[in-house]
Amino acid sequence: MTTPTRRSVSRLRELTPARVALGRAGASLTTKALLDFTLDHARARDAVQAAFDARSLMAALGALGLDVRAVNSRAASRQDYLKRPDLGRRLDQASIEMLQERKGATCDVAIVVGDGLSPTAVHTHAVELMRQLLPRLAADHIEVGRTVVASGARVALGDEIGALLGARMAVMLIGERPGLSAPDSLGAYLTFAPRLGRSDAERNCVSNIHRNGLTYDEAAFKIAWLVREGLRRNVTGVALKDESGELAQPRISPVSSA
Structure with a gap:
């Protein structure tokens, strides 16, 4: 077995944020590797516990021309949200009544922006992603109905919101579980005919939207x-x-007669 060269290890590190070839000091990690791990772990914990500023997010989305409303799940606190995932999948009664009162005509798509497990990701990426997405939907003549900002949200909360708004499809933008290399990753979950009881097998997901992952343009396209x-x-x-990445077959031009 050949031993990897220092150059090959260096090139491998350039290709992935994963912790590879960290080296060692005796039987332990090097000081730098240990400090880097500790810092990334702290960033992930901070992302989970970050405050969700629904009001500023609503203002930014409203500036894009969207009709925005705020709702809450049944998780009364962040601790409830983390300990009881089921509470984050259902709206509280006040939110249900508000959406029922404001329900308009049936629309193609309802957009839900939820804090999820990383409010940091939502504040960092959601508005810019929407800025790229809205023109693409408009070009396809897809009507966006109400946009909802949801606090204490799990992915399935979009099912109840979409059903109450009479949307043919719900698109949930939500902060993903922070990792040690990406504490601010945003995900998009799409569910046709949203209603309570939908399973994850009935959704499509576009994940890893962050600085070192999918760009806003790439994610909006997908x-x-x-x-x-x-x-x-x-x-x-x-x-x-998802066949969005497949290139169209080149057209064969007709041969002109001489």
Whole structure:
């Protein structure tokens, strides 16, 4: 077995944020590797516990021309949210009544922006992603109904919100579980015909939207494709394969007669 060279290890580190070839000091990690790990762990914990500023997020989304409302899940506190995932999947009664009162005509898509497990990710990426996504949906003549900012949200909360708003599809933007290399990763979950009881197998997910992951433009392209095809085929989830990355076949120009 050949021993990897210092150059090959260095190149490997350039290709991935994963912790590879950290070296050692005796039987332990080097001081730098240990300090880097401790710092990234602290950043992940801070992202989970970060405050969610729903008001400023609503203002920023409203500036994009969206009709925005705020709702809350049944998780009364952040601790309740972390200990009881089920509470984050249902709206509290006041939010249910508010959405029922403000329900308008049936729309193609309801957008839900939820804090999830990383409010930091939502504050960092959600508005800029929406800035890229909205023109793509408009170009496909897809009507965006109300936009909802949800506090204490789990992914499935979008099902109840979409159903109450009469949306054909719910698109949930939510902070993903922080990792040691990405404490601010945003995810987008798409569910056709949202209603209580939908399973994760009935959703499509576009994940890892952050500085070192999917760009806003790449993510918006994928989400818009899935929305368009999901509405056209009346399905999302395992029945809708993401083929947005496949290039169109080149057209063969007709041969002109001499």
